[in-house]
Amino acid sequence: MIKETGYGVLLSLYVRPNAKKNAVEGIDEWRERIKVSVTAPPVGGKANRELVKFLSKLLGAEVEIVRGETSREKDVLVKGKTVEEVKKKLGL
Numbered sequence: 689m690i691k692e693t694g695y696g697v698l699l700s701l702y703v704r705p706n707a708k709k710n711a712v713e714g715i716d717e718w719r720e721r722i723k724v725s726v727t728a729p730p731v732g733g734k735a736n737r738e739l740v741k742f743l744s745k746l747l748g749a750e751v752e753i754v755r756g757e758t759s760r761e762k763d764v765l766v767k768g769k770t771v772e773e774v775k776k777k778l779g780l
Contacts, residue, residue: 689715689721691771693765695767696765696766696769697765698765698766699763700720700721700762701721701722701761701762702722702723702760702762703735703739703760703762704723704724704760707726709727710726710727710742711724711725712746713725715780724739724742733757743764743766746778747766747769748777751764752767
């Protein structure tokens with residue numbers, strides 16, 4: 689779900705597009721992923737761009753999608769932060 693790597697912190701996410709607001713909804717125990725809602729639709733990469741923008745602003749770090757460009761289940765890399773910093777900012 690949250691792992692520290694040599695490049696930063698790797699987050700496993702379940703992304704819900706077309707939501708009313710951008711938000712971190714908590715942990716999906718069944719999928720073992722962090723649930724995140726974004727307002728953008730999943731068309732033409734809009735939801736991915738919104739996710740990266742939202743997480744970058746929330747975490748104050750560069751965020752990159754490393755797996756799952758076309759899936760709701762994604763792995764994102766948060767550069768230059770520790771696991772503790774990321775958990776605190778996500779409210780986990």
